[in-house]
Amino acid sequence: MPPHLLSIDSLSRDRVNHLMRIAARMEPIAQRRQVTRILEGAVLGNLFFEASTRTRVSFHAAFCRLGGSVCDTTGFTFSSMAKGESLYDTSRVMSGYCDAIVMRHPDQGSVAEFAAATHVPVINGGDGPGEHPSQALLDFYTIDKEFSRLGKKLAGAHVLLTGDLKYGRTVHSLIKLLSLYAPMRFTLVAPPGLEMPSHLIDLVASRGHRVEQRDSLADDYADVDVVYTTRIQKERFTAEMSEGFSLSRDFTVDRAFMNERCGRDTIVMHPLPRDSRPDANDLDVDLNGDPRLAIFRQTDNGIPVRMAIFATLLQVEELIEKDLRPVRWFVPERIGTDDPVL
Numbered sequence: 475m476p477p478h479l480l481s482i483d484s485l486s487r488d489r490v491n492h493l494m495r496i497a498a499r500m501e502p503i504a505q506r507r508q509v510t511r512i513l514e515g516a517v518l519g520n521l522f523f524e525a526s527t528r529t530r531v532s533f534h535a536a537f538c539r540l541g542g543s544v545c546d547t548t549g550f551t552f553s554s555m556a557k558g559e560s561l562y563d564t565s566r567v568m569s570g571y572c573d574a575i576v577m578r579h580p581d582q583g584s585v586a587e588f589a590a591a592t593h594v595p596v597i598n599g600g601d602g603p604g605e606h607p608s609q610a611l612l613d614f615y616t617i618d619k620e621f622s623r624l625g626k627k628l629a630g631a632h633v634l635l636t637g638d639l640k641y642g643r644t645v646h647s648l649i650k651l652l653s654l655y656a657p658m659r660f661t662l663v664a665p666p667g668l669e670m671p672s673h674l675i676d677l678v679a680s681r682g683h684r685v686e687q688r689d690s691l692a693d694d695y696a697d698v699d700v701v702y703t704t705r706i707q708k709e710r711f712t713a714e715m716s717e718g719f720s721l722s723r724d725f726t727v728d729r730a731f732m733n734e735r736c737g738r739d740t741i742v743m744h745p746l747p748r749d750s751r752p753d754a755n756d757l758d759v760d761l762n763g764d765p766r767l768a769i770f771r772q773t774d775n776g777i778p779v780r781m782a783i784f785a786t787l788l789q790v791e792e793l794i795e796k797d798l799r800p801v802r803w804f805v806p807e808r809i810g811t812d813d814p815v816l
């Protein structure tokens with residue numbers, strides 16, 4: 475079996491737990507207290523054929539923090555795909571140059587097709603509206619860390635997923651991953667036409683979870699533990715859908731929503747980017763600095779989790795502690811100026 479990470483479908487609960495434990499061991503390196511070279515000499519191919527900041531840069535940084543080097547290409551224009559090269563050929567060629575490959579592509583299933591042509595580990599960095607498994611792993615790691623801090627348990631947790639649940643690949647991967655664990659309650663709130671695909675709802679329900687769909691945030695969510703909100707994926711809309719579409723303010727998670735409808739220790743997550751343009755009505759900036767807003771802790775967690783993915787796929791996880799040295803450069807105590815002290 476080639477050691478790829480293409481979908482949450484290939485992960486068991488044990489495998490996820492193992493990745494979480496490795497990610498925790500990566501924390502001193504991710505937090506810039508220690509340095510390792512366990513991937514010295516290894517080369518990552520970072521292939522992004524769709525817009526990305528976090529996923530591309532954090533996979534790159536994670537590989538560098540393990541001592542490896544990165545080659546990347548962004549967009550079709552500057553790749554041979556613009557000359558008609560197939561996924562099969564690109565895959566075989568890149569595999570001759572690189573020891574691991576991360577790929578993002580606008581077509582669902584394309585990363586799996588690419589991976590089918592190579593024995594070099596391939597990670598799905600997002601395939602259209604399909605999946606985004608590394609995001610789900612870092613989201614799960616974040617929920618686990620936040621719950622430990624708040625003294626909460628996953629069993630029986632209530633998770634509210636809102637926004638574009640149809641095209642938002644991060645929620646597709648996340649709900650699959652969470653459904654591997656003890657029974658939980660999911661409330662899904664999407665604008666009309668952007669509901670979660672029914673096969674995912676059926677899968678989660680068949681695993682013993684309670685799933686409820688609502689069409690508005692104007693409700694009582696006092697017992698919700700996690701509000702996970704997503705951007706409307708307009709780039710995936712058909713021309714017909716785009717015409718006249720605008721998201722009403724009723725779907726916005728902001729300070730008023732959190733104060734009036736949610737609990738005092740409900741955390742807010744978002745895979746980011748949040749659309750800050752006028753009328754986008756995405757996650758509001760008025761929550762910046764609020765300790766419930768976990769979005770930047772979530773992005774920070776992308777580093778240890780992606781390091782853990784590389785370390786396990788390239789089978790060096792047993793070497794982590796053997797190779798650590800202290801950091802010698804200046805590292806600020808708090809990274810963001812609005813980061814709350816928890």
Ligand code: ASP
Nearest residue numbers: 600606644705745746747
């Ligand atoms: N960054 C996430 C993704 O690539 C979420 C988003 O783009 O809205 O799926």
